[in-house]
Amino acid sequence: MYLLIPAAGSGRRMGHHRNKLLLSLLDRPILAWTLAAAAASQQIRWIGIVSQPEDWPDFKEILASLSFPFPLHLIPGGSTRQESVYNGLQALPPEAEQVLIHDGARCLATPELLDRCADAILHCPGLIAAVPVKDTIKVVKPASQQIQSTPDRRLLWAAQTPQGFSVPLLKQCHEEGRRQGWEVTDDAALFEQCNLPVQIVAGEETNLKVTTPVDLAIAEFILRQRLAPAH
Numbered sequence: 711m712y713l714l715i716p717a718a719g720s721g722r723r724m725g726h727h728r729n730k731l732l733l734s735l736l737d738r739p740i741l742a743w744t745l746a747a748a749a750a751s752q753q754i755r756w757i758g759i760v761s762q763p764e765d766w767p768d769f770k771e772i773l774a775s776l777s778f779p780f781p782l783h784l785i786p787g788g789s790t791r792q793e794s795v796y797n798g799l800q801a802l803p804p805e806a807e808q809v810l811i812h813d814g815a816r817c818l819a820t821p822e823l824l825d826r827c828a829d830a831i832l833h834c835p836g837l838i839a840a841v842p843v844k845d846t847i848k849v850v851k852p853a854s855q856q857i858q859s860t861p862d863r864r865l866l867w868a869a870q871t872p873q874g875f876s877v878p879l880l881k882q883c884h885e886e887g888r889r890q891g892w893e894v895t896d897d898a899a900l901f902e903q904c905n906l907p908v909q910i911v912a913g914e915e916t917n918l919k920v921t922t923p924v925d926l927a928i929a930e931f932i933l934r935q936r937l938a939p940a941h
Contacts, residue, residue: 711753711828712806713872714798717741717761717769717814718787729765730920731814736933740920742772743817743933749778750821753828756806758783759814760798795897796884802877808832809880811897812872815920818932823914824872830911831874836901838874839913840867870913873897879906 717731731741741759748754759782761769766784773782785801787794795811802809808831812819823839830837843866849859875897883900886892894900898908916932918925 711751711831712756712802712809712877713748713754713758713824714785714795714802714809714811715744715748715757715759715814716787716791716794716798716811717759717765718791718794729761729768732765732768733926735817735920735926735929736937739768739772740817740929741769741814742776744812744814744819745772745776745778745782747817747819747821747824748812749776751824751828752821753825754810755780756783756803758785758798758801760785760787760794761814762787790893791896792884792887792894792900796888799877799881799884806877808874809877810872810874813919816871816917817920818914818929819870819872819917820914823917827872827874827911830909831876834909835879835906836873836875836898836908837911838896838898838908839870839872839917840910841870841913841915841917842866843868867910868913869896869898870917870919871896874911875901 732739735743748757759769763786769784785798788797810827827839843863846863847861847866848857851858873896880897883904886904887900892903901908920926920929
């Protein structure tokens with residue numbers, strides 16, 4: 711299975727000027743935890759890290775500290791996640807038929823989740839890892855901040871990554887998105903815009919995206935629990 715890792719984000723919401731994936735989490739960069747899960751996967755055999763070239767020296771140090779049975783590729787990122795994934799798709803080998811896309815900041819995803827998605831994408835055109843929403847969600851009018859509606863929670867799922875797709879179909883969706891000027895926050899939305907089906911695969915409650923200092927503290931707690939010796 712082929713894996714693209716968008717890793718071109720900034721650390722603005724972390725209060726840092728550098729790429730947040732270089733921040734330390736239990737004495738290792740955030741990206742190192744993400745890559746360690748991919749390395750432990752039974753299915754992944756090719757990884758492309760889509761990032762800004764200015765971060766490549768730091769990323770190369772991280773790669774040198776890890777052991778992979780296959781080469782990793784650094785791919786120039788774009789100004790948005792959408793552009794970065796587009797660049798990553800162009801860099802895939804010609805024989806790639808399916809691809810997983812996993813945010814570098816979701817450093818707590820387990821190898822089992824990656825493998826579950828890799829198995830599932832062989833049997834459908836598109837999928838996302840997701841978990842049922844626990845909170846009651848309110849739709850609010852931006853101008854007045856008044857509640858407009860309360861959707862049925864049983865119909866709501868929180869999207870995560872990995873997301874998996876047929877490579878030819880996802881390339882077509884990205885091309886259509888560029889032609890139409892669509893701006894989306896994940897690749898499933900492009901599939902939806904093109905009226906293509908996207909399947910849900912059970913995600914993990916701990917598969918949070920590290921975006922703020924609070925997320926970093928929660929990720930540290932989860933990792934300490936995982937790494938603690940069993941009694």
